[in-house]
Amino acid sequence: MKTFMNQDFLLTNETARTLYHSYAEQMPVFDYHNHLSAREIYDDIRFSNITRAWLYGDHYKWRAMRTAGFPEELVTGPCGELSPSESEEQDYRRFCAWAETIEGAIGNPLYHWTHLELQRYFDITLPLSPGTCKEIWDSCNSRLSSPDFSVRNLLKKQNVKSLCTTNDPCEDLHYHRLLKKEGFSVEVLPTFRPDKAYLIGKEDYPRYLDALAKAWGHPIGCLSDLKEALTSRLDFFIREAGCLLSDHSLEGCIYAPAADEQAQAIFEKRMSGSCLSLEERRCFQGNVLTFLGKQYAARGIAMQLHIGALRNNAGRMLQCLGPDTGFDSIDDFTYAGELSALLNSMDCTGELPKTILYCLNQRDYEMLAAMCGNFQSAPCRGKVQFGTAWWFCDNKRGMEAQLEVLSSLSLLPVSIGMLTDSRSFLSFPRHEYYRRILCNKIGQWVEDGEYPCHIDYLGKTIQNICYNNALQYLKGTNT
Structure with a gap:
């Protein structure tokens, strides 16, 4: 019987142990997607x-x-x-x-x-x-x-070098800017999350536009105003706080092509108080997402697409506790055609940004990994990424399956690796969990004679997936 969660936890073969302890264990962390509070980091709470x-x-x-x-x-x-x-x-x-x-x-x-x-x-x-x-x-x-257990020191204990929070375009990024000015050793960057700007069917959409207009400094009366406001806020995120990524949650309604004139008519209909059809919402979202993707490409930032959450299922508890309280689950809609069309709407003009695709339903792993291969282009290695196992897939089985599908349908060495997607300052050992599973998977292939025992190459590959690839992909920086 093995000792409970000892130093060789999840490492079931000698190659895996070598890869983890000699190469992965000491690598820094670049956590490029989480929901931590920049204010709590700045205040260094305990x-x-x-x-x-x-x-x-x-x-x-x-x-x-x-x-x-x-x-x-x-x-x-x-x-x-x-x-x-x-x-x-x-x-x-x-x-x-x-x-x-x-x-x-x-x-x-x-x-x-x-x-x-x-x-x-x-x-x-x-x-x-x-x-x-x-x-x-x-x-x-x-x-x-x-004091050694303040949140800043908790980050340092796990060798975190950079982390990216998730932020609405209306946010002023006050604490991100203070941390940047102060020069805190852990880089705390915002992520541009504009979902509320294109989810035109939401009941509170007009109120959200008022908030966005206030942040922008001008009224929003038409589609072009909305796009100008989003572009202005995106530039603010990049200029003032070093934003490297955007993030989008796509839930059941992804994309339909729509010219600006059609999207403007939909905007006017919604703002007059009329209800929109599903197709109208899909067209408006497709128009705005395509526009945003091209803005990301022009500025060199990456676009994350998180696909497949079925949110706020328990209406009674939503009323009592609000959203993000544990009543979301996995959706099962099909979307390959819409996703392909969305990516192609940017790629057809050479304006597809670096893109990371995540799915919440493991049924979609092969589809998503294969989709990535449709839109790869030099000089970026792995320009379109099949993102790591996310949320309900973020477990040993889900991670192993993601690694197997990624390896089967793409190239594992270009992966940008793990993230926490967490609201907890104690969550960073999840990177270690992923790294152990990664090393064990590769180690097993070596032990089974499916890949040669080229430890130097495999060790460097492990280090790249753990940290270096994300650094290069998001910042264009080699270690």
Whole structure:
């Protein structure tokens, strides 16, 4: 029997162990997609206890705790204000509920992530359970009370060099700019996320345009105003805070071709208060996405397309708790033709930006990986990327499958590797989790005689996937 999550965790063969310990283990982290707060990084906050570091805002954990039968007050927390002593007591109760939940998370990545975080940040190798809950609570809280466990130091502990948050075009990026001016050793960059600007069917769309107009400084009365506002904000993100990527969530409605005149008519119809058909929404989104993609290409920034989330399924809980609280899941619509047409609408004029494609449904892995090959072009290696396993696929099985499909239908050595997609400052051992799985997969191919034991080449390939490729892809920088 192997020791629980020891130094060779997930490394099942000698080649894998060599690749991980000699090449992957010490590589820096470029986390190019997450949902961290730049303000919390600038303020260098400290968590008063492990519950606040772990359970505040983590919808992955919340879903598991609900499944385990715990009431909402122990999941997202109680309604109303508590005194400091009541709050500490409630946080401990929530931690105990999490300890009971995680003991039952057999085969779930949450189990591995939880214990990697305990090991890497707190030097705790004891498995978390109701029986060890109090000991681990006390040990973690003792560490968190130290200035060495502020969020900036948590980032440094995991050798994070750069991270990219997710930001609406209306944001002023105040804290990104302060961090840049200060010269904090971890680069904190924004990502341009303009979904609300083209999701014209949303009930609050007119209110959003008012907010965007305020950020831009001019009223938005037509399609050309909208595009000018988005371009202005994009340039602000790049100029003031070093933005390298955009991000888009595509959910059920992706693309239909539409000239500016047609998109303008749709805009006018929506702003007059009329309802739009699905096809009209698809046409408007297609027009704006094509425009944005060309702006990204002109500025050399990458476009991320996250495809396939089915959001806010429980209307009752959406009303109670709001979005992003653990009630999203995997959609199963088909979209290959629309995605191809969207990419081609930019590529046909030579204006397709560097593009990263992610899917939430593993059924679509082969389709997406094959789609990437349609639009590759020099001089960029892997210009269109089949992105790493995302969200519900972000587990051992999903990562292994993504690596196998990527290797089968493309070239693994051009991959830009892993990201956390997380709201937690303790989530960065997920990079280690991915790196171990990557090394084990390649190591197994070598051990099985499917690839020669060219350790120097494979080691460099591993290092590139871990860090160097993302640096080159996003910044044009070689190490």
